[in-house]
Amino acid sequence: MRAYKSKVVSPIRLPDRDERESQLERAGYNVFNLDSDAVFVDLLTDSGTGTMSxxxxxxxxxxxxxxxxxxxxxxxxxxxxxxxxxxxxxxxxxxxxxxxxxxxxxxxxxxxxxxxxxxxxxxxxxxxxxxxxxxxxxxxxxxxxxxxxxxxxxxxxxxxxxxxxxxxxxxxxxxxxxxxxxxxxxxxxxxxxxxxxxxxxxxxxxxxxxxxxxxxxxxxxxxxxxxxxxxxxxxxxxxxxxxxxxxxxxxxxxxxxxxxxxxxxxxxxxxxxxxxxxxxxxxxxxxxxxxxxxxxxxxxxxxxxxxVEESYIADRVGQVQRLGDMLAERDVPVQRPTGGHAVYVNAAEFLPEIPAERFPGQALVCELYREGAVRGVELGSFAFPDTDRPELVRLSLPRRTYGADHLEHVAETFEKVAERRDAGEISGLEITDEPEMAELRHFSAELRPVREQETTTAD
CATH class of the missing domain: 3.40.640.10 (Type I PLP-dependent aspartate aminotransferase-like (Major domain))
Structure with missing residues (x-):
């Protein structure tokens, strides 16, 4: 149960699918480039996005x-x-x-x-x-x-x-x-x-x-x-x-x-x-x-x-755990136990048909936006090139911001993405433009969808 009540609210909207498709293409399949008013539940980061008391x-x-x-x-x-x-x-x-x-x-x-x-x-x-x-x-x-x-x-x-x-x-x-x-x-x-x-x-x-x-x-x-x-x-x-x-x-x-x-x-x-x-x-x-x-x-x-107040921190960590439980109940491969600020999804397990060189984590991030205007962030081979990192997608919960209905929307969005996955409708991605500094490429690089048969034909 929340340890606080709302005194000020900010309206959010769920863009229709055509707008989400257009936003994703315009952003170069990099959710850092999305307009925030086109995002319904924003789990990109917990950094500076919370609600002050x-x-x-x-x-x-x-x-x-x-x-x-x-x-x-x-x-x-x-x-x-x-x-x-x-x-x-x-x-x-x-x-x-x-x-x-x-x-x-x-x-x-x-x-x-x-x-x-x-x-x-x-x-x-x-x-x-x-x-x-x-x-x-x-x-x-x-x-x-x-x-x-x-x-x-x-x-x-x-x-x-x-x-x-x-x-x-x-x-x-x-x-x-x-x-x-x-x-x-x-x-x-x-x-x-x-x-x-x-x-x-x-x-x-x-x-x-x-x-x-x-x-x-x-x-x-x-x-x-x-x-x-x-x-x-x-x-x-x-x-x-x-x-x-x-x-x-x-x-x-x-x-x-x-x-x-x-x-x-x-x-x-x-x-x-x-x-x-x-x-x-x-x-x-x-x-x-x-x-x-x-x-x-x-x-x-x-x-x-x-x-460091007991009521605040218990509510904070508990909300993250609840989102993790909701996703696990839907067979989403989340890292257990969950962390304190975010739920991490193993994108390589969730999208096993997409190889690492086609950035399964970034593909999942794009599909979450396409299906529900949910914005997460990839923390795998796209964000950390030349490292041996697991293909993770992070869903960071802003502090004191979202409620149970927002978490339910995130879980339902995963269900829709899973349906598209099972129908073979999700593509991997390739980079079309990136900055010189590899350590920061995920902030500004642009990508495009590519299916494996395209790669095979080109080869």
Missing amino acids: ESQWAAMMSGDEAYAGSASFERLRESVADVMGFERILPAHQGRGAENVLYGALVEDGDYVPNNTHFDTTRAHIANNGGEPVDCPHDDALSGDREFAGDIDVEQVRALADEVGADRIPAVLLTLTNNSLAGQPVSVENVHEARKVADELDATFVVDACRFAENAYFVREREAEFADRSVAEVAREQLSYADALVMSGKKDGLVNVGGFVALRDDPALDDLHAKARERAILYEGFTTYGGMAGRDLEAMAVGLREA
Whole structure:
């Protein structure tokens, strides 16, 4: 049952099939190019798409828009200290701005950066600074046998260090939850192990904390040591091992814009803080606003505290679980257990006739829009070229936004897609235009439908 009620509503519409067909073709079969008013249920991302609370909107009215020394910055700093345990923060306009600030200060040409699994912008920032992003999940992570499938395999990190040299690994990264790996959580035990291996390599231990509250909820539910702790207490514990955080406030900050870098108040990190501060001023803005208006700082200061409230987080994770259950009941191959922010569908299993080189995940994404104006996102070989990623489609639920009837529409849309699949009416896709930076191609590349018989004839 929802832990909130609606006070403001936004109308949405379901375009007719002809319009959906036209929109899809105009978008180059890339749903990032769709007009939002032509989308009925938008599950593209949970980043910045949620609904803010009355307390957040009220706080915005007290925003201090001073260029320097903003009182709103101080309120955000206090929230980060209370909720996350970090005293030094550098605001940014969103998570990728924070990544640019921190990874630009950490990563140099020839470096290697291990992570449980890098997400798209993280990979891109590391590569853009001359580094090599290296994924180190457990080999059986998505087998369904692990309660903490998002964990990093620290032995893979040690093997990487043996291969390239510890001096070429400036940082060990850990993403909570593991977005690229079906949104699966990371245990506190694994956070501690990652801290230990970072110390062995004399590397900075960085946590991507954008979904820290969701991860803390899973820890409380699944890690026996924390069964009697509050989500707020677990949240601080799991972050206490990190040297630095990268945060997108558009996730568990419950806001529509903003983020920050946070560094532990440790003299050993003073040089990194100074370098990151310079980059923040250069790319984001002065250190007491960092690309955000004072009112946005105020909203995030409230949102961080709301994110660890028991009623909110239980409702949030529970809604994702309900969508996963609804799809599984319809024989949709979803990753179980579900993650905290999204349901992940194995597109290779759902569309077995479409080979990997024809992007079954992207084909499924397009069919969901065609049949029900539902927008998801592919996180397989299209989004992550030259990686050994499963062919996943992510259905991210915006926070405090959709109700049970919207979830039912998504489930019914899958049924319609399954009917077209069984009738042999779904085609694979090929890329017709893509950007130079492969790590970001799924944001802007264009595709076209292609059936396998076309390929055979051409050959």
